[in-house]
Amino acid sequence: MSDADERNPSGRKPLTLGARTGSGTVQQSFARGRSKAVVVEKKRKRVAPGAAGAPAGKDAGTPSGKPAASDADKARAALAAKAKQLGLSEEELIRRQRAIARARAEADERDAKKKAEEAELARKADEDRKALEDQRKREEEARKEAEARKQAEAERAAAPDPADIPVPVDPDTAKPQRKVVDKEARAKDEARGGDSDDDEGRAKKKLAPAAKAAPSRSKDSGERRHKGRLTIQNLVEDDEGRQRSLASMRRAREREKQRRTQGGTEREKVARDVVVPESITVQELANRMAERAADVVKFLMKQGQMVRAVDYLEADDAELIVEEFGHRVKRVSDADVEEGFISADDPEDTKQPRPPVVTIMGHVDHGKTSLLDALRSTDVAGGEAGGITQHIGAYQVQLKSGDKITFLDTPGHAAFSAMRSRGAQATDIVILVVAADDGVMPQTVEAINHAKAAGVPMIVAVNKIDKPDATPDKVLNELLQHEIVTESMGGDVQFVPVSALKKIGLDELTDAISLQAEMLELKANPDRSAEGIVIESQIDKGRGPVATVLVKRGTLKRADIVVAGVQWGKVRALTNERGQQMSEAGPSLPAEILGLDGAPEPGEAFSVVESEARAREIVDYRMRQRRDKSAGTGGGGTSLEQMMARLQQNEVQELPVLIKADVQGSAEALTGALEKVGNEEVRARVIHAAPGGVSEADVQLAKASGAPIFAFNVRANKQARDLAEAEKVEIRYYSIIYDVIDDVKKTLEGLLAPEKRETFIGYAEILEVFNITKLGKVAGCRVTEGVVRRGCGVRLLRNDTVIHEGELSTLKRFKDEVNEVRAGTECGMGFVGYQDLQKGDQIECFTVEEIERKL
Numbered sequence: 126m127s128d129a130d131e132r133n134p135s136g137r138k139p140l141t142l143g144a145r146t147g148s149g150t151v152q153q154s155f156a157r158g159r160s161k162a163v164v165v166e167k168k169r170k171r172v173a174p175g176a177a178g179a180p181a182g183k184d185a186g187t188p189s190g191k192p193a194a195s196d197a198d199k200a201r202a203a204l205a206a207k208a209k210q211l212g213l214s215e216e217e218l219i220r221r222q223r224a225i226a227r228a229r230a231e232a233d234e235r236d237a238k239k240k241a242e243e244a245e246l247a248r249k250a251d252e253d254r255k256a257l258e259d260q261r262k263r264e265e266e267a268r269k270e271a272e273a274r275k276q277a278e279a280e281r282a283a284a285p286d287p288a289d290i291p292v293p294v295d296p297d298t299a300k301p302q303r304k305v306v307d308k309e310a311r312a313k314d315e316a317r318g319g320d321s322d323d324d325e326g327r328a329k330k331k332l333a334p335a336a337k338a339a340p341s342r343s344k345d346s347g348e349r350r351h352k353g354r355l356t357i358q359n360l361v362e363d364d365e366g367r368q369r370s371l372a373s374m375r376r377a378r379e380r381e382k383q384r385r386t387q388g389g390t391e392r393e394k395v396a397r398d399v400v401v402p403e404s405i406t407v408q409e410l411a412n413r414m415a416e417r418a419a420d421v422v423k424f425l426m427k428q429g430q431m432v433r434a435v436d437y438l439e440a441d442d443a444e445l446i447v448e449e450f451g452h453r454v455k456r457v458s459d460a461d462v463e464e465g466f467i468s469a470d471d472p473e474d475t476k477q478p479r480p481p482v483v484t485i486m487g488h489v490d491h492g493k494t495s496l497l498d499a500l501r502s503t504d505v506a507g508g509e510a511g512g513i514t515q516h517i518g519a520y521q522v523q524l525k526s527g528d529k530i531t532f533l534d535t536p537g538h539a540a541f542s543a544m545r546s547r548g549a550q551a552t553d554i555v556i557l558v559v560a561a562d563d564g565v566m567p568q569t570v571e572a573i574n575h576a577k578a579a580g581v582p583m584i585v586a587v588n589k590i591d592k593p594d595a596t597p598d599k600v601l602n603e604l605l606q607h608e609i610v611t612e613s614m615g616g617d618v619q620f621v622p623v624s625a626l627k628k629i630g631l632d633e634l635t636d637a638i639s640l641q642a643e644m645l646e647l648k649a650n651p652d653r654s655a656e657g658i659v660i661e662s663q664i665d666k667g668r669g670p671v672a673t674v675l676v677k678r679g680t681l682k683r684a685d686i687v688v689a690g691v692q693w694g695k696v697r698a699l700t701n702e703r704g705q706q707m708s709e710a711g712p713s714l715p716a717e718i719l720g721l722d723g724a725p726e727p728g729e730a731f732s733v734v735e736s737e738a739r740a741r742e743i744v745d746y747r748m749r750q751r752r753d754k755s756a757g758t759g760g761g762g763t764s765l766e767q768m769m770a771r772l773q774q775n776e777v778q779e780l781p782v783l784i785k786a787d788v789q790g791s792a793e794a795l796t797g798a799l800e801k802v803g804n805e806e807v808r809a810r811v812i813h814a815a816p817g818g819v820s821e822a823d824v825q826l827a828k829a830s831g832a833p834i835f836a837f838n839v840r841a842n843k844q845a846r847d848l849a850e851a852e853k854v855e856i857r858y859y860s861i862i863y864d865v866i867d868d869v870k871k872t873l874e875g876l877l878a879p880e881k882r883e884t885f886i887g888y889a890e891i892l893e894v895f896n897i898t899k900l901g902k903v904a905g906c907r908v909t910e911g912v913v914r915r916g917c918g919v920r921l922l923r924n925d926t927v928i929h930e931g932e933l934s935t936l937k938r939f940k941d942e943v944n945e946v947r948a949g950t951e952c953g954m955g956f957v958g959y960q961d962l963q964k965g966d967q968i969e970c971f972t973v974e975e976i977e978r979k980l
Contacts, residue, residue: 150227152234264384271385399452401443408434410443414452421446462746466688466732467656471678476648479712480521480529482551482675483638486572487558492588495625496558497534500635519660519673519715520702524635530642531675531713533660551658551675554641555583556634557609561595561622565603573607582645584619584637585611591624649712654733655681659689660715662724663788664817670694670724673717674710674731681710681733686740687718689731691747693740694721724816727790778807780872781832783823784814785839792816795837795862799869807873819845819856828852835865879975883918887911887948889968895953900935902960906968907951913970914945919956922967932957 150162201215208218399413407425411418411434418434424446425432432438438446444454485493500522521531533552555576559569576583585604587597601611601620610616619637623630661673672689674681681687685696697720699707710716725731734740782799786792792814799809812830813823819834819841825848827834833855834841841849841856849856859865893905915936921929935955936943946952954968 150231152238264381267381268384397452398455399447400455401440401447403440404437405440405443406435406437407432410438410446414447414450416450421450424449462742466734466743467730471650471653473648475650475652477651479647479649479651480531480714481553481638481642481645481647482531482533482713483554483556484533484535484552485556485558486535486576488560488563488566488568488572491558491560491563491566491569492625493558494534496556496586496588496623497532499625499628499631500532519675521714524639526639528639529713530635530638531715533675533715551660551677552579552581553645553647554638555579555581556638557583557585558588559585559600559604560589561587561597561600562589562592564596564600565607570607573609582618582641583609584621584634584641585609586630586634587620587622588625590622591627591629597622647713649678651678651680651711653679655679655685655687655710656730656732657681659725659727659729659731661727661788661790662816664724664815666818668719670721671717671719672721672725672731673715675715676710676712678712679733680712681716681718683708685733686735686737687721687731688734688740688743689721689725690729691744691751692721692723692725693734693744695737696720724789727793779810780807780869781810781812781830782869783812783827783830783832783834785819785823785834785836786814786816787838789816791837791862795835795865798862798866802866802870803873807877809869809873818842819849821845821848824848824852824854824856827854833857835859837862837865874977877977879977882974882976883971884974885911885969885971886917887913887970889913889952889954889970891962891964891966891968892951894962894964900955902962903935903937903953903955904962904966904968905951906954908946908948910948911970912945912947913952913954913968914972915943918971918973919954920969920971921956921959921962922969923963923965929956929959929961931959 150164153161153163155161204215204218208215211218213221395415397414399410401410407421408418411421414421422432422434430442447454485497487493497520501520519531519533521529523529555572557569557572557576559565573583585600587600589595590597601614604611605614609618611618611620613620619641621630621634621637623634655676656678657674657676659672660675663671665671670692672692674689681696681699683696683699687694687696696718698718699710700717700719701707702715702717707716734743784792784795784799786795796811796814799811802809812832813826818839819836821844823834824841824845826832827849834849834857836856836858838860840858846856848854857868887908888910889906889908891904891906895903895905897903913933913936915933917933919931919933920927933954934957935953936946937953938946938950943952956962
């Protein structure tokens with residue numbers, strides 16, 4: 126049974142309408158490689174036999190008028206027979222035949238399209254191959270042309286100058302030839318039937334050869350065209366309008382130029398002077414040699430060193446690399462960055478007179494600040510805590526004559542020795558203030574030594590001559606012991622008796638200063654970049670780091686870039702000692718500057734540099750030097766093993782301290798004073814000392830170090846106070862340096878182990894040894910000297926050798942426990958943790974008394 130019979134068991138044909146239309150699909154192509162299948166219907170018109178529009182012929186009928194069997198009837202009969210044979214209806218058979226025909230048409234269309242694509246690909250490949258061959262031919266022609274040009278240039282260089290050789294020229298040859306050619310062309314045009322007088326005809330005849338040659342030129346240009354990647358889009362689209370890009374032409378031109386350069390003489394390598402510091406990165410070395418970093422890395426890898434471009438090289442390795450690459454080496458040191466930071470002395474013709482810098486020095490409470498107040502008509506001493514100066518003050522005073530004098534007021538306390546030393550180094554004249562009633566004191570002698578070390582002249586001002594017990598002559602005699610000879614005694618040191626309280630002798634003192642300055646002929650060049658010394662520094666809560674500087678030469682201006690020690694910055698503001706703004710500060714003028722990135726160390730030299738890069742370079746070098754120095758001298762000059770052994774043996778007990786002060790000089794003075802307090806057993810260790818108020822970071826550092834915070838003339842903010850209270854960190858506030866030193870000394874004395882003093886109280890001799898069940902061995906003794914007390918210390922002696930030291934566990938007289946036994950009395954003794962007792966041993970009894978120690 127066929128498939129049709131299974132679908133139609135009754136054998137009847139299905140009732141269907143005959144399809145009067147034939148349908149099919151057509152593949153429609155669009156731009157950019159897109160296509161779409163479109164269904165197309167074709168309608169057939171049914172024509173009845175013998176109709177008005179029917180075609181006449183042999184099929185139309187017979188002469189008898191009977192209808193004959195047409196081809197359509199035969200085809201329909203054959204179709205019905207075939208359908209019956211297949212078990213299908215005529216309509217199903219027709220649809221199946223149409224589907225088969227449509228499938229065959231689509232297959233033929235696909236084959237045709239595939240063949241067209243293959244032909245297009247072959248054409249493109251052929252064009253690319255031809256373009257490549259043409260390119261090679263052109264390159265070969267260009268190379269030959271270049272060689273011929275070089276050969277011609279060489280021959281031309283070897284041959285004589287053509288200008289010297291006369292060449293015969295016939296002026297009438299060229300023009301007639303051109304006329305003949307024109308006549309021949311015109312004759313040919315006339316022979317072809319053209320009108321020589323018709324311009325349009327001539328133009329068409331001239332353009333005809335060009336039109337014929339056009340396809341070859343377009344093909345040649347198409348072969349030169351940049352094809353790019355072969356894609357379906359390139360096959361579908363018409364890219365005849367695309368031309369070679371400008372970048373591609375530029376790259377091709379560069380490649381051609383490189384080939385010509387390689388074909389000819391190579392460029393001569395330039396040898397450079399390469400500056401090689403003590404350490405340099407591979408990338409920086411390559412930049413200085415004008416070489417590629419990859420080439421330097423490759424060279425080092427060949428030498429067995431696996432490095433990167435960011436790795437550092439030693440100076441010796443860098444020198445070998447530079448020489449290997451054909452350059453010249455110029456070795457420099459890291460310290461060369463400071464060359465020119467402090468310039469040489471200025472020529473004499475550029476210098477101008479400047480005010481003298483005078484430093485007032487002397488013992489504490491001898492009236493230095495009071496004398497300066499009298500000169501300035503201000504009250505500075507009244508504002509100092511405890512009535513003593515605790516940091517350097519810098520002031521400029523203008524006299525009645527119009528002359529100006531710069532005064533530096535230094536502290537007189539022993540802790541401020543470093544400040545006095547800085548004041549002597551920055552000064553031109555030293556005024557030594559000595560109280561007429563006290564005479565020469567320790568800090569007076571120290572001030573004399575600082576002035577002698579600095580090599581500056583001295584003026585002796587004997588103060589407090591208004592007191593009843595004042596003896597100026599005694600002061601002069603005491604100064605003779607320190608080689609200070611005044612003018613009244615035949616020396617060269619000026620002597621001026623003054624009274625700061627009564628303002629006596631102030632004019633004589635200023636006259637002496639002016640005279641001494643005139644003898645020194647003080648001059649400086651104001652028309653240059655400023656240089657000087659840092660007098661004092663601090664961190665102000667509202668203004669940030671503030672440095673008091675003294676300009677020695679040049680003029681300091683706003684926006685100058687200043688380097689002082691390991692700090693640098695741009696000057697944002699200049700103020701004098703009264704807080705008034707200044708636009709500039711000349712020689713010998715003290716000023717406060719704002720804008721540094723930190724508080725510099727007092728005594729550091731400062732200078733103005735030309736750029737921020739130069740400032741960073743100097744500061745980075747100094748920071749490296751400081752780190753290397755601290756790393757090399759860490760631990761106080763002892764090794765880690767020695768420090769650990771000392772801590773284990775508890776040889777040294779340290780009191781960690783954190784110091785915050787108002788100015789850098791005070792912090793430095795406190796650090797120096799506290800480090801001197803102590804001995805070989807206990808000492809104070811300053812873990813951090815800096816100017817500024819107490820912050821949260823200080824409290825956290827103190828917490829981690831287990832140290833108290835000593836706030837000198839500063840206070841803690843609210844956040845720091847709350848954190849200190851929560852972390853149980855002690856903050857002590859001070860305004861006088863004596864109190865700080867006294868408190869630290871008392872604390873260290875508490876850390877000292879008390880001194881133990883032994884007192885011998887008696888001796889006893891063992892007569893017999895008894896074994897008692899609960900107590901162990903008990904010695905029956907007789908006290909031979911002194912007294913024996915319960916709880917005292919005992920030593921057991923055998924043949925005059927100490928074999929045990931401990932305490933008595935029991936002391937009995939007969940069967941009763943007693944507190945003491947005197948000489949000539951027998952008793953029983955037991956020892957704590959010791960049983961090796963023998964007859965004849967001696968017992969030494971003693972007491973230990975602990976005595977507190979002082980520093």
